[in-house]
Amino acid sequence: KNQVEQSPQSLIILEGKNCTLQCNYTVSPFSNLRWYKQDTGRGPVSLTIMTFSENTKSNGRYTATLDADTKQSSLHITASQLSDSASYICVVIKAAGNKLTFGGGTRVLVKP
Amino acid sequence: GAVVSQHPSWVICKSGTSVKIECRSLDFQATTMFWYRQFPKQSLMLMATSNEGSKATYEQGVEKDKFLINHASLTLSTLTVTSAHPEDSSFYICSARGGREQETQYFGPGTRLLVL
Numbered sequence: 001k002n003q004v005e006q007s008p009q010s011l012i013i014l015e016g017k018n019c020t021l022q023c024n025y026t027v028s029p030f031s032n033l034r035w036y037k038q039d040t041g042r043g044p045v046s047l048t049i050m051t052f053s054e055n056t057k058s059n060g061r062y063t064a065t066l067d068a069d070t071k072q073s074s075l076h077i078t079a080s081q082l083s084d085s086a087s088y089i090c091v092v093i094k095a096a097g098n099k100l101t102f103g104g105g106t107r108v109l110v111k112p
Numbered sequence: 113g114a115v116v117s118q119h120p121s122w123v124i125c126k127s128g129t130s131v132k133i134e135c136r137s138l139d140f141q142a143t144t145m146f147w148y149r150q151f152p153k154q155s156l157m158l159m160a161t162s163n164e165g166s167k168a169t170y171e172q173g174v175e176k177d178k179f180l181i182n183h184a185s186l187t188l189s190t191l192t193v194t195s196a197h198p199e200d201s202s203f204y205i206c207s208a209r210g211g212r213e214q215e216t217q218y219f220g221p222g223t224r225l226l227v228l
Contacts, residue, residue, distance in 0.1 A: 036219075043116075043205050043219035044156070089155060098209075100217065102155040 003027045004092050004103035012109045013080055021106045023073040023090030031095040035064050035075045038087045038105070047075070047088075080110045114140045116208050118220040125196055126228055133191045133223045135206030141186035142208035146217065147179070150203040162189055186210070196227045 004025045013019045025033070032051045036044035048057045048064040050073070056065045061078045077084055090103035115138040125131050135145060144163050148156040160176075162168035162183035170176045180192040189208075193200050203224050207217040 041203070041222065041224065043118075043207075043221045045219070046216075049216075100158070102157075104155050107153070 004090055004101050006088075006090050006103035006106050008106060009104065010107040010109070012111060015080060015082055015110055015112050017080055019077050019080060019108065021075045021077075021088050021090075021108070023075070023103055025071050025073070025090070025092045025101070025103075027092040027094050027101050029095040030068065030071075031093040031098065033064075033066055033073050034091045034093065035062070035073075036089045036091060038089055040086070044089055077108070080108075082110050082112060084108060085110045114138075114208070114216075114218040116142075116206065116218045116220040118204075118206055118223050120223060121221065122224040122226075124226045124228065127197055128195055131193045131196055131225060133193075133204055133206075133225075135189045135191070135208065135220055137187045137208040137210065137218070140208075140210055142189070142210040143186065144209045145183055145189040146207045146209070147181060147189075147191050148205045148207065150205060150222075156205060159191075193225065196225070198227045201225055201227045 007022045034049050035047045038044040047059050047062050050057050050066045052068050063076045066073045087105040087107050089105045092101045117136045119134045147159045150156045158171050159174045160168045160170045162181050164183050164186050168181035183189040203222050205222040207219045209217045
């Protein structure tokens, strides 16, 4: 069983609407959690980085939340744009060794 | 932010040939580089970790004689897919860690390999 589970696997939203992606993890000990955006045929690009003590962090229209007690994170996309169509990957970094554990990703398609 | 480049961005080769992919950190010294493979609609899978000047550490199930990794300098790592077969067709992504933010991995743009 993957230690980082993302939901939904995919979603379609209309341009201008908001959406929220979920990430649950069991990785321990926890160092930090990152959300990446991966366009088709490209490498992942970091959106947010959150440590244990951070509850929320924003990067433009992207807002990530973290509940380290329940081991859950979310990524909220506000006023979606066509360019937001991509895969969004939740990555949890393990303390001591900095090993990355990847979620399966959520594929987002924004339609006009 | 730090920049990692890969070359080539895509390659098509015949079965049985070897293919070399380069990964460069452009504005920082990468003490550690990572190679990932990604199949369609799947997430990245770590293949190996390499530190400059030492042998790479391969993940379980990854053949070290099949995927040769050389981390000859602090800015360059190469992955050679030897005797490539169609099942090696995939998207190969490198990442590099180092510079001022020692804990952050920066990903390259990826290399699409198609073996005919």
